[in-house]
Amino acid sequence: MHSGDIPHISVIVPVYNTEAHIEKCLNSLIGQTMQELEIILVDDCGTDRSMDIARRYADTDSRIRILEGTENTGVAQARNRGMEAARGEYTAFIDSDDWLSPDYFRLLYDKAIAEQADMVKGTFCAVWPDRTEPSGMNDSIRQCLQRYSFPGIAYTYAFWNTLYRTDMLRRHNIIFPALTHGEDMVFLVKALLHTNKLALEDGAVYYYNQRDTSASRTISTLYYDSLFKHYGMIADMLKQSELPRQDIIEYWQLAISQPLLTHHLHLAEEKNTDFHIWFFTQTRRLLMNGGYAYELYYHYPDPFYRSIFDMEPGQLASFYTKHHCRPDFSRKQEWSVRLWGIPILRIRRIGNTTKIRLFGISCAKIHHLPSASHSTYKLSS
Incomplete structure (x- = not known):
């Protein structure tokens, strides 16, 4: 040349x-x-x-x-x-x-x-x-x-x-x-x-x-700060993109959410309680700022939920309350999911209301109408 x-x-x-x-x-x-x-x-x-x-x-x-x-x-x-x-x-x-x-x-x-x-x-x-x-x-x-x-x-x-x-x-x-x-x-x-x-x-x-x-x-204190900063940057780019929402949620699941849990699993024996509180606080903030906590709730517990992934949130809410898949509230009032021993979500039935929490975040409430064949739902802000 x-x-x-x-x-x-x-x-x-x-x-x-x-x-x-x-x-x-x-x-x-x-x-x-x-x-x-x-x-x-x-x-x-x-x-x-x-x-x-x-x-x-x-x-x-x-x-x-x-x-x-x-x-x-x-x-x-x-x-x-x-x-x-x-x-x-x-x-x-x-x-x-x-x-x-x-x-x-x-x-x-x-x-x-x-x-x-x-x-x-x-x-x-x-x-x-x-x-x-x-x-x-x-x-x-x-x-x-x-x-x-x-x-x-x-x-x-x-x-x-x-x-x-x-x-x-x-x-x-x-x-x-x-x-x-x-x-x-x-x-x-x-x-x-x-x-x-x-x-x-x-x-x-x-x-x-x-x-x-x-x-x-090489792991250092700056590593953890950068961990959440770079995920936050990616979350902002995805929110501003024109990608189909299903693509975005799938990316979150495989490239952000699962690695975060894996990080915590590897760190569990090395860090103190204050660190764990900080880590999950940052995780909750990331999920909520990303705007995908509600969908991820359906995505996390079981690969079975992928088969109903094309449903709208209202359809999914109705799907759950009609007991077509887990949890079965006929036997208990509270149901939780753990991955690698880490609590991910909790579903609690209180009267005619089902409350859903992901990473400790109140992300959805489903109200069951006794006189109707369907339920109504709302997303928590």
Whole structure:
């Protein structure tokens, strides 16, 4: 590629304390069968020899550009700096401890051109010290799109093995928020909401190095703050989108609600009561601000409820009060559901009223009219 040519792809590589791995990463980049690349190495001011190695590679390959840094700002801001400097038609990301198959960018770019796609996702393999596990995410996305319009229901992470049209990112101001956790999910959801088309290319393989010392495995107080902040950002984007409500609720279930409960399960023995109170307070606020607590009540307890998911809330309320499915109030006045030992919802019958609480939130009341064959309901504000 000549110096004045516009590269097909700008590859952004944040560099921070990956001295033991960066050569393998850079070798996989300069050895790509597609040569029309610019490789942007962003110095995030680590404490090892990673950037010394990076500069040595830059001296031997004119496609490598180095963005010098003055302080450690974190991976989100490093990627944003790289995007600002990118000149390519498409933008790609790779972490400096990962590597790529030789035809990775050729396959992604050819698919992007052939299908006129704003995003093209490859596949990836998680690489552990003793094994390599191929991802089945692309197959999950294909199955998801048979039922839903939003691929994000199955494409919930791994933003890095995707090619993005640079103009799309800039027109919609798609950047990484300054968070210590979850910035990649926010970026990915916004990109998926604005893309004209997502294409899949199974032959392009990204090798995702699993390191116990990586930032994604480091837990701190800032981690928990970022956890709820990034879910809140996603909730706001979904509320403003034109996605079908069923798609949004399915995303909430798989990408937000279940992970939140899993987080709590893993933290249960490590944190005190005050933390648990704070955690569930934040969870309740997130659900209520998102506006999906009522629907999630039907979604949580049992996969059986998916079969009645197309019903309107009024129909669902009537469905419950006629005892066509659980709970059976003929034998008791209160019914509750737990997931992983965590209380999720409580349904209580008081006289002619059924009260429904989710995560301790009063989200619905169903009034049974003794002289009529149906019930009325209202959502709690």
